[in-house]
């Protein structure tokens with residue numbers, strides 16, 4: 001049974017604040033409940049504003065960074081210094097500005113071979129993220145205009161073994177290797193937050209949330225339960 005809730009903010013800027021407040025609550029609940037907050041960050045461009053806001057003193061002070069562990073729900077197979085690196089974006093906008101212990105920042109080891117990096121990341125998750133299915137407290141996701149999420153792209157899903165938590169694969173659509181959380185790991189999470197903004201995503205959002213089920217072509221439909229944090233522009237198709 002899938003369960004999706006929508007939260008629509010008037011503007012992308014308002015959404016950033018609303019999503020930041022939700023993340024702070026996730027962190028507090030997780031730390032109160034099990035002493036740590038395991039948070040998988042998304043990549044791409046949308047989370048930049050959110051990370052920059054969370055880095056500001058009036059927000060950063062609301063998170064117990066010493067008990068927070070950050071991971072990545074997907075990563076491009078590039079060095080951590082590369083302009084395409086999701087780790088680099090998060091480090092520059094947030095992680096370099098808050099008192100999170102270095103040992104709590106779990107970067108995908110893209111200096112390894114891609115398959116080895118995925119296997120090692122999965123090993124670390126199995127060792128360090130407690131609970132049934134190694135459930136993250138929060139998995140943050142974006143969605144592309146083609147309905148992809150994390151690095152689960154249309155037409156590139158049939159080789160992912162169900163038992164895997166992290167997987168490396170070549171994505172023809174972007175002509176690049178990616179390392180990604182699998183649907184198994186995403187769906188084990190206590191909370192999944194999609195953050196989607198902009199008119200360009202209104203149609204695909206409608207197809208994913210309201211259209212026929214076609215997860216091979218709309219991989220965001222593989223996520224069984226999520227909070228969708230949207231601005232009005234992205235949600236326009238849903239109100240039509």
Ligand code: 6PG
Nearest residue numbers: 043044045046142143144149150
């Ligand atoms: C990545 C992401 C990817 C992203 C979507 C949306 O590594 O690119 O994890 O899944 O979330 O492509 O990207 P934007 O936020 O830039 O639209």
